[in-house]
Amino acid sequence: YRSLLLPLGLGSSGAGPALSRSAMIQFLDVALENAGDGQVGRTKVFLKDQAYDHLEQARVQALATQGLLVQTFARGCLGTRRASYLLRRRQHLRQVRQAMRQRIAKQVRYQQMLLGAYRLSVLLRCQQQERSLHEVDEGAEHALLSYQLVAERREAEHREAERLE
Numbered sequence: 001y002r003s004l005l006l007p008l009g010l011g012s013s014g015a016g017p018a019l020s021r022s023a024m025i026q027f028l029d030v031a032l033e034n035a036g037d038g039q040v041g042r043t044k045v046f047l048k049d050q051a052y053d054h055l056e057q058a059r060v061q062a063l064a065t066q067g068l069l070v071q072t073f074a075r076g077c078l079g080t081r082r083a084s085y086l087l088r089r090r091q092h093l094r095q096v097r098q099a100m101r102q103r104i105a106k107q108v109r110y111q112q113m114l115l116g117a118y119r120l121s122v123l124l125r126c127q128q129q130e131r132s133l134h135e136v137d138e139g140a141e142h143a144l145l146s147y148q149l150v151a152e153r154r155e156a157e158h159r160e161a162e163r164l165e
Helices: 017-031 049-164
Strands: 002-005 038-040 044-047
Touching: 017 038, 017 049, 044 049
Parallel strands: none
Antiparallel strands: 002 044, 038 044
């Protein structure tokens, strides 16, 4: 036989020996297949080795089941916490990516504006050069006409001088 101590409140200091004995007898009837494997004393329960081992296995199994429940709950809490962390991180990364896209778009627009300004500047310089070349051409044409007129006058004066001679 092995003995177990009664829980506090079920012995002689608790509600009374009748309640403790009846409660323990009901427990033994439910927990053990053969209720004759144990006796309930005033402060102890005496069990045969086989009945004690059976109760011990039931206790270990109950503790393991409860431990698994605690682990499952803890893992669920950690998973929820991790998921919320990952969600916050994903939202933060989404905001960072959006800011980077906006910055790149702004830089592209600025580069396009600079390129447009450069092209406009080149176009204006080309037009100015065409105007100046046209003015040079007009000036050269005017100078050529002036030179021709001067040459014609000299030739006419030279002919006149030859004729008078």
